Amino acid sequence: MTFLTPTRRLFLGGALSTAGAALFAPPRARAQDAVALQLSWLHSVQFGGSYIAQDKGYWRDAGLEVSLLPGGPNAPVEPPVVAGTALVGISAADYTAAAVNQGAPFRIIGVAMQKNPFAIASLPANPVNSPADLVGKKLGMALANTPVLEALCTVNGVDIDQIEVVPTQYDAAPLVQGQVDCLLCWATDLPVAMEIQGVESVTMLLADHGYAVHSQTYIATEDSLANRRDQLVALMRGEVMGWQDYHADPEEAAALTVDMFPDAGLDLATQKLQAERQVPLMFSELTETEGFGWFTDETVAANVETLRLLGKPVSSDLWDRSILEEVHG
Amino acid sequence: MKPGRGALSGSPEAEIFGALRRGVGVALVLLLWELLARATVGSYIIAAPSEITRHMLGHADLLGRALATTLGSAARGFLWGNLAGALLALAAVLMPRGERLLSTLALLVFCLPLVATGPILRVLYGPGSGPQVTLAAMAVYYTTFLPVLVGLRAAPQGWFDLVRSYGRGPVTVLREVRLPAALPYLVAGLQIAAPAAFLGAMVGEFTGAERGLGVLTVRALRALDLPATWSIAVIAAGVSMLAFAAVGALGRRLDLAPPEVLLAPPVARGRRPWANLAEAGLATAVTLLLWKGSMELFGLPRFFAKRPEDVWGYLVAAPGADAHRARLLGALGETLAMAVPGYLAGLLLGAGLAMALTLRPRLSGAVIPLSIALRSIPIVATAPLVVWALGREATGTIAVVALMIFFPTLIACQHGLARTPRAVLDLFAVYAASPLRRLLDAQLPAMLPALFASARMAIPAAILAVTTAEWLATGRGIGALMATVASTSDYGMLWSAIALIGLAAVLAHALVAALERRVLARTSPEQLAR
Numbered sequence A: 001m002t003f004l005t006p007t008r009r010l011f012l013g014g015a016l017s018t019a020g021a022a023l024f025a026p027p028r029a030r031a032q033d034a035v036a037l038q039l040s041w042l043h044s045v046q047f048g049g050s051y052i053a054q055d056k057g058y059w060r061d062a063g064l065e066v067s068l069l070p071g072g073p074n075a076p077v078e079p080p081v082v083a084g085t086a087l088v089g090i091s092a093a094d095y096t097a098a099a100v101n102q103g104a105p106f107r108i109i110g111v112a113m114q115k116n117p118f119a120i121a122s123l124p125a126n127p128v129n130s131p132a133d134l135v136g137k138k139l140g141m142a143l144a145n146t147p148v149l150e151a152l153c154t155v156n157g158v159d160i161d162q163i164e165v166v167p168t169q170y171d172a173a174p175l176v177q178g179q180v181d182c183l184l185c186w187a188t189d190l191p192v193a194m195e196i197q198g199v200e201s202v203t204m205l206l207a208d209h210g211y212a213v214h215s216q217t218y219i220a221t222e223d224s225l226a227n228r229r230d231q232l233v234a235l236m237r238g239e240v241m242g243w244q245d246y247h248a249d250p251e252e253a254a255a256l257t258v259d260m261f262p263d264a265g266l267d268l269a270t271q272k273l274q275a276e277r278q279v280p281l282m283f284s285e286l287t288e289t290e291g292f293g294w295f296t297d298e299t300v301a302a303n304v305e306t307l308r309l310l311g312k313p314v315s316s317d318l319w320d321r322s323i324l325e326e327v328h329g
Numbered sequence B: 001m002k003p004g005r006g007a008l009s010g011s012p013e014a015e016i017f018g019a020l021r022r023g024v025g026v027a028l029v030l031l032l033w034e035l036l037a038r039a040t041v042g043s044y045i046i047a048a049p050s051e052i053t054r055h056m057l058g059h060a061d062l063l064g065r066a067l068a069t070t071l072g073s074a075a076r077g078f079l080w081g082n083l084a085g086a087l088l089a090l091a092a093v094l095m096p097r098g099e100r101l102l103s104t105l106a107l108l109v110f111c112l113p114l115v116a117t118g119p120i121l122r123v124l125y126g127p128g129s130g131p132q133v134t135l136a137a138m139a140v141y142y143t144t145f146l147p148v149l150v151g152l153r154a155a156p157q158g159w160f161d162l163v164r165s166y167g168r169g170p171v172t173v174l175r176e177v178r179l180p181a182a183l184p185y186l187v188a189g190l191q192i193a194a195p196a197a198f199l200g201a202m203v204g205e206f207t208g209a210e211r212g213l214g215v216l217t218v219r220a221l222r223a224l225d226l227p228a229t230w231s232i233a234v235i236a237a238g239v240s241m242l243a244f245a246a247v248g249a250l251g252r253r254l255d256l257a258p259p260e261v262l263l264a265p266p267v268a269r270g271r272r273p274w275a276n277l278a279e280a281g282l283a284t285a286v287t288l289l290l291w292k293g294s295m296e297l298f299g300l301p302r303f304f305a306k307r308p309e310d311v312w313g314y315l316v317a318a319p320g321a322d323a324h325r326a327r328l329l330g331a332l333g334e335t336l337a338m339a340v341p342g343y344l345a346g347l348l349l350g351a352g353l354a355m356a357l358t359l360r361p362r363l364s365g366a367v368i369p370l371s372i373a374l375r376s377i378p379i380v381a382t383a384p385l386v387v388w389a390l391g392r393e394a395t396g397t398i399a400v401v402a403l404m405i406f407f408p409t410l411i412a413c414q415h416g417l418a419r420t421p422r423a424v425l426d427l428f429a430v431y432a433a434s435p436l437r438r439l440l441d442a443q444l445p446a447m448l449p450a451l452f453a454s455a456r457m458a459i460p461a462a463i464l465a466v467t468t469a470e471w472l473a474t475g476r477g478i479g480a481l482m483a484t485v486a487s488t489s490d491y492g493m494l495w496s497a498i499a500l501i502g503l504a505a506v507l508a509h510a511l512v513a514a515l516e517r518r519v520l521a522r523t524s525p526e527q528l529a530r
Helices: A007-024 A045-055 A078-083 A093-101 A143-156 A190-196 A222-227 A229-248 A250-260 A268-282 A285-290 A297-309 A322-328 B012-039 B049-058 B060-094 B096-111 B114-125 B130-153 B157-165 B170-207 B213-222 B226-253 B273-297 B308-317 B321-359 B361-376 B379-390 B394-418 B422-430 B435-474 B477-487 B491-523
Strands: A033-038 A064-069 A088-091 A106-113 A118-122 A138-141 A164-167 A182-186 A202-205 A215-221
Touching (some): A045 A064, A078 A093, A088 A229, A106 A229, A106 A322, A118 A190, A138 A143, A143 A164, A143 A182, A164 B435, A182 A190, A190 A268, A215 A222, A215 A229, A222 A229, A229 A250, B012 B049, B060 B096, B060 B170, B096 B130, B096 B273, B114 B130, B114 B491, B130 B170, B157 B170, B308 B491, B321 B435, B394 B435
Parallel strands (some): A033 A064
16 A cells, blocks of 8 residues: 555645646637536537537637536436526527526527428338328327427328327337337437448438427527627637538548547447438538528528427527627628 | 354355356356347347347446446445435434424435436536436435434333433443444445445436446437447446445344344324424425525526425416416326335335245345346336336336335345344244244234335335336326426426425325334334334
């Protein structure tokens, strides 16, 4: 146990040398503001653009020290943003609308997923290619998503009572086991997982059938918009730059994700496939002309209408483009 | 564990033979497992031992680091949680007037669901392992508090009188009588806590952790990566079994002899109703005060940390309160219809198994590891298996509840049985009584305090199990309601549900306590002496 004796000296020495390094390090151009970005799920290439921004120093160069907080099954995005632990959170327009209806002071300041990733996944032998195909099927879904199904049925004139809803956990097993005929899930994860496992599937994107809800939206509080504008602009500028790089090379983003989070248990092939699948959801003609994250009065109006069907009425004031205008301007 | 009997350990040959038999048994189980997995390969439900081994070897680094992370959180949670549990029990014994209040508060905190505590702890601690450690501690303190409380009282009245006759005070009573009597019960509490702490740390990682086995579980489930899911389950179960065995070995080294005959004077019957009412009123007031006070103290935003008056408004005063109440009570009804049968089945199974194991001790080699495994693997990972085997109807939910309850009951009852006074056992031996008669007439009464402690512990455990099963499989009841409203930021409903669950738990607890007083007044009056 002799190696334990000099700990105090070692500790003191360590502390002193750290202090020395801090004293004699070349002064930075600007003091680094520490802020946090609350992600909506565990680390994965879903947030690839943010990792690029971190890795290439896009935030550091703008004087921002950003920590990326992972989400999880019991880590909703809204509380840390309301509490101020996170400056910006990654949410979706429907979740944000629900929170705003409960009194949260949020604004949507950017939209990463122009097309909503919700999809109906089914097996080729018994496919669901259009909403009408859902009639008479057993649909596995998390019950929290019931409003999504209701909105899809209303928009497409499908009688929801003719669909047998089976509450499932968020995994593909019930579909491959034959407990259900189809699943309500994100096009970018369970179908990807099935393909990696060698199970072929059919996906029907809800966004192609009138379900217009912005996803992976950036939310901030009204207070931050009023008082921390510089930080918001710097954070969003880094995001935009990171996601532009991502668009240029999604595979590279997948490789970076796997490298950055060795403890997350990520599989490179899965990440690459997911990276590729989310490109058409995030980048469109609109982002091509206006830049990443953009939204227009028309896309907002379509969202307001879908959200009304979802039972989450909001006004178009929920969206605030001023930060993006500064970033892209 | 088997007191009051002569040494039964056999010759070296017998030991070798026994080891051989166990080895063959394990090999057989593995073979069956492998065959079952291969027969059901298309349904993605069981991973074969060979696949699990391959996955573990291929990902040894990753799994090792994740295990170290989770184990670290679990160990710290285990330490703090058990310390808190033991101290609470001590406080309850030293301040008998405050016992009911303490028990109520301890129960209520234990009933707080992860959907509510997760975000709050994450906001309070920020990134890092704080929430995981806290949730691990919260998963164990209650199951230590109750047995230790029983143990601190499990001493004959004569000993207390003896200490007093020497003119010594309560400190001596505590040091010389109560603490030694509580030690075996503490061991039981620690054994129950070992898998619970690990599970608590894993589930704690669902609140937004960077790494750990819980993070990997979520990933593996979503990726339909069966070998990964099962590898993690095997690791979680293995670690819990080791911890369980280590605590047990420690207990045996302490050589905890069973007590002398516990003789205590009968207790005075019943208390005045107004005293009960006053106590209930006090408990309510303190609860509300702590609820509001802690939220104000930490400056938690009202958006997700609803105060008592918000819940009152939501359920009673505000417009739409009728609809809120109807929705909540309807969900509660559905939940109780599953929770009550599951609760009773789990208690019966646990106590019955403990008794069966005293008659057939050999079985425990198979039963105990399986029980620990069921207790230490997150229900998120086991639920698909149960749903697959038993379906999404009532049977599946009731089975999940029973599974979650029976393990702590089994362990507590086993320790209770082992507390049978030696003199009583000797008497039965002298008369050459059959093992069954000994069980029914001597050991069963000795087990009753432990059984009632389990019945108390099982109340929050049943609530946790039923709400989880509802969230994952059936989509009904208060568990599904809480999951739904949490995802839509309807924190008014979430906190109303929590308040109602807490109230239901306290009422159930009062019911068990009343029954306990009636029964123990006859069999173990020392537990009721104040």
